[in-house]
């Protein structure tokens with residue numbers, strides 16, 4: 235149901251206007267940051283295209299709406315990246331095309347949802363292009379991407395692009411309060427740290443205690459803590475890097491302006507103390523080093539090695555010392 239999607243008012247208006255006019259483009263590309271509701275929008279659109287209700291569509295209650303929600307409708311196909319490379323491969327596109335060449339089993343439209351279309355291999359993209367150029371009559375494509383610039387221009391040019399924006403803080407706080415058992419003030423704090431991404435906020439809310447622990451370490455900054463407590467697992471290291479990145483953002487702001495609110499306003503004193511010691515240019519360099527380390531974690535570099543390098547980066551800032 236449209237109302238279940240929080241935020242994204244403009245994309246919802248665009249899609250609903252197309253449905254009302256019965257002029258529905260053959261292919262959409264929903265583009266925007268991760269975790270803002272693109273996958274959900276794609277599914278609701280697939281429901282709306284096939285819902286049998288005579289009133290508000292999708293109704294959420296008819297058999298088609300229900301089957302699409304449970305991802306068991308034979309005419310709605312969801313393609314995602316697979317394997318270690320997490321790419322959408324040519325075999326998946328070939329299978330899809332072969333199914334699309336047949337009439338829908340029961341629905342009005344066959345809908346192909348391709349999630350993170352920037353992950354199509356080159357071969358898969360070229361194969362998809364042919365069907366995007368001459369799509370079967372009863373078919374609609376809904377592609378999504380969090381990395382618009384990495385999508386093949388030839389694919390993009392065949393789609394109606396709908397941009398999804400980061401979600402507002404109040405919307406995210408509402409989502410977090412629903413999904414995780416945090417108090418309202420903490421839910422707002424999580425929302426302010428999540429840069430408009432609901433999935434990022436929910437993930438952060440789930441490890442909120444360890445986030446606070448990491449922030450405590452960064453505030454403290456005493457060397458012995460770092461020497462003893464190098465985290466070991468990929469998740470722990472990821473959490474540490476995320477805390478470091480948010481903290482460094484605040485150190486840089488505390489060093490340069492009072493006009494932008496701090497993400498960790500409760501630690502303003504420690505941030506200002508560190509900001510006096512820090513060189514802002516070096517902080518920005520460190521941000522890039524930490525972002526690269528964060529990416530290398532996804533490429534299966536040893537978490538312990540990443541954590542050790544992150545610690546070296548942190549110590550090189552000169553904000554941590556054994557003297558408080």
Ligand SMILES: [Zn+2]
Nearest residue numbers: 285293296299
């Ligand atoms: Zn329905």
